[in-house]
Amino acid sequence: MKITAIETIVLRIPYTTGGSTQAEAWGGRAWATADVLLVRVSTDAGITGWGEAFGYNVIPATKAMLDEAIAPVVIGRDALAPEALQNELQQKLHIFGRGGPVIYALSGLDIALWDIVGKAAGQPLHRLLGGTTRERMTCYASLIRYGEPDVVAANVRRAVSDGFTAIKLHEITLPAIRAARDAAPDARLMLDVNCPWSLQEALAIAPALRAVNPFWLEEPVWPPEDFTALATVRARSGMAIAAGENAATLAQYHQMYAAGAVDISQPSPAKMGGVSELRKVFTLAAAHNVTVVPHTFYDGPAFLAGLHVSAVHQRDPFVEWRYFDLEAPLYGEAGRPVNGSVAIPQGPGLGMDPDPAVIAKYRAG
Numbered sequence: 001m002k003i004t005a006i007e008t009i010v011l012r013i014p015y016t017t018g019g020s021t022q023a024e025a026w027g028g029r030a031w032a033t034a035d036v037l038l039v040r041v042s043t044d045a046g047i048t049g050w051g052e053a054f055g056y057n058v059i060p061a062t063k064a065m066l067d068e069a070i071a072p073v074v075i076g077r078d079a080l081a082p083e084a085l086q087n088e089l090q091q092k093l094h095i096f097g098r099g100g101p102v103i104y105a106l107s108g109l110d111i112a113l114w115d116i117v118g119k120a121a122g123q124p125l126h127r128l129l130g131g132t133t134r135e136r137m138t139c140y141a142s143l144i145r146y147g148e149p150d151v152v153a154a155n156v157r158r159a160v161s162d163g164f165t166a167i168k169l170h171e172i173t174l175p176a177i178r179a180a181r182d183a184a185p186d187a188r189l190m191l192d193v194n195c196p197w198s199l200q201e202a203l204a205i206a207p208a209l210r211a212v213n214p215f216w217l218e219e220p221v222w223p224p225e226d227f228t229a230l231a232t233v234r235a236r237s238g239m240a241i242a243a244g245e246n247a248a249t250l251a252q253y254h255q256m257y258a259a260g261a262v263d264i265s266q267p268s269p270a271k272m273g274g275v276s277e278l279r280k281v282f283t284l285a286a287a288h289n290v291t292v293v294p295h296t297f298y299d300g301p302a303f304l305a306g307l308h309v310s311a312v313h314q315r316d317p318f319v320e321w322r323y324f325d326l327e328a329p330l331y332g333e334a335g336r337p338v339n340g341s342v343a344i345p346q347g348p349g350l351g352m353d354p355d356p357a358v359i360a361k362y363r364a365g
Contacts, residue, residue, distance in 0.1 A: 001045045001079045006071040008063045009038040010365035014327040017144045019151035039108035043079045049115035052302040053108025054270040065105040082113035083276040099248030110274025111305045118349030125308040132311040136341040139321040140166035149179035156183040163339030181212040192218035199229040206237040218242040227259035245295040257288040268295035270302035282313040296320045300330050304350040330354045
């Protein structure tokens with residue numbers, strides 16, 4: 001089965017989050033819409049696969065990489081060999097970067113190809129990857145950064161009322177973090193602070209953070225690839241440390257685990273090579289006794305890819321859900337959590353295709 005076309009589709013879907021947002025948490029520009037970069041791969045057998053490349057504010061660069069550098073190389077190639085193609089393209093394109101738009105683009109392609117593999121076999125992706133007896137996965141609500149303690153507390157209570165027993169904050173100030181804990185004293189609370197501190201700053205604030213009893217502390221130091229500093233925080237903070245969203249290659253996970261930097265690693269299907277590479281991270285993590293909870297701050301094909309792989313490999317089912325109120329979800333209500341858990345799709349491939357009406361209405365490129 002040969003690849004005949006690759007189409008990149010930009011969607012801009014209005015959303016709300018229950019309060020104001022802070023632009024600095026999201027790449028320097030406020031998100032007026034939830035922007036998605038879909039990758040649609042067509043084949044000579046008439047089977048179409050859907051992927052998602054990490055985008056947001058960097059969508060133009062990621063789209064250009066797919067359209068101009070990757071699509072011309074892969075047209076005519078075997079659509080049923082995603083892992084071999086991923087390995088080949090990473091090597092061929094390495095001079096253009098081992099992260100960022102190059103790897104984001106390859107991630108979107110890989111997810112779409114695995115969707116095709118599953119559809120060609122008539123099997124859901126999780127079954128091809130080893131199978132699972134689970135029907136649902138527990139979700140944690142991943143909130144945007146609000147900054148204002150009262151707004152944080154209100155949205156934490158809202159998430160609890162929606163059935164979530166685990167909630168991730170993106171707050172970096174103690175009043176906001178404490179407000180969340182006061183609002184949900186029994187919740188499993190995670191702190192993702194997005195790399196704001198030096199090693200010494202992280203160690204200085206650690207006792208105050210530990211007092212709110214976080215389930216994990218995520219990416220406390222800058223830069224995120226300073227695994228030695230991260231390991232020091234892990235050893236001295238008294239908290240479980242999570243990281244990996246910004247690790248773009250399997251080699252970085254080798255380095256992360258060798259340094260003893262994390263208790264929980266968080267590879268992102270849309271940022272580090274799609275399904276092909278995500279599977280390898282799970283295997284590597286098991287050898288180092290590290291838990292893997294993928295970064296799935298999406299609600300398109302990248303979320304489904306993470307869901308399928310996690311369903312097969314996770315011992316304690318736990319998946320990130322982006323706690324946005326989208327004007328039009330890509331999969332309607334079928335892809336959304338109910339009472340804090342989400343159904344594992346049973347259709348072939350990723351199990352669901354994006355709603356063509358949503359694409360038609362919100363397409364921006």
